[in-house]
Amino acid sequence: MQFCAPVGGGGEGEGEGEGEGEAPACLIERGNFDCPAGQSCSNGDCVTGGEGPGATFTECTDGGDCSGGLCVNGACTRPCDVGDGCPGGYRCEDDSVDGGLCVPDSCRADESICDDDFACTYTSAQRYVCAKGVSAGICNCSTVRGDTTSTPVVGMAALGLVGGLLRRRRRSA
Numbered sequence: 001m002q003f004c005a006p007v008g009g010g011g012e013g014e015g016e017g018e019g020e021g022e023a024p025a026c027l028i029e030r031g032n033f034d035c036p037a038g039q040s041c042s043n044g045d046c047v048t049g050g051e052g053p054g055a056t057f058t059e060c061t062d063g064g065d066c067s068g069g070l071c072v073n074g075a076c077t078r079p080c081d082v083g084d085g086c087p088g089g090y091r092c093e094d095d096s097v098d099g100g101l102c103v104p105d106s107c108r109a110d111e112s113i114c115d116d117d118f119a120c121t122y123t124s125a126q127r128y129v130c131a132k133g134v135s136a137g138i139c140n141c142s143t144v145r146g147d148t149t150s151t152p153v154v155g156m157a158a159l160g161l162v163g164g165l166l167r168r169r170r171r172s173a
Helices: 139-172
Strands: 039-042 045-048 090-093 101-104 119-122 128-131
Touching: 101 128
Parallel strands: none
Antiparallel strands: 039 045, 090 101, 119 128
């Protein structure tokens, strides 16, 4: 569903044929969702290009990372009135933008809030959110922490091995 309205047009009538060829208007706070596919919202007008590479509900750093132009708490998102509303792990904030905005909830305490094709992940915005295209959930963080705590032990063992080899080499010479 698109929410485009011709800009300009001028004159009276029922709007038929008016403004043809002109860029449709868009609301910047709705990202690129008021524009036709392949266009993005820039200064209230739909212009060709400018869409980010990230699909809706994937990880992002800012709106430029998202095809829809909206990044909230490290997840590409969309207005609530686009598609089938907000997926599990997102809530509609009706007062955020016209049509509402799907805002990610924290999944830190309960990964089960995420829909089936989503995983709970820690984003660059330092938030736990449900996102698509993530290979593993927040469990990876535990594994990483476990690996980093064992790094000093492995490092000391490696130093001991190198020291032993050097001592053996001096005796041989």
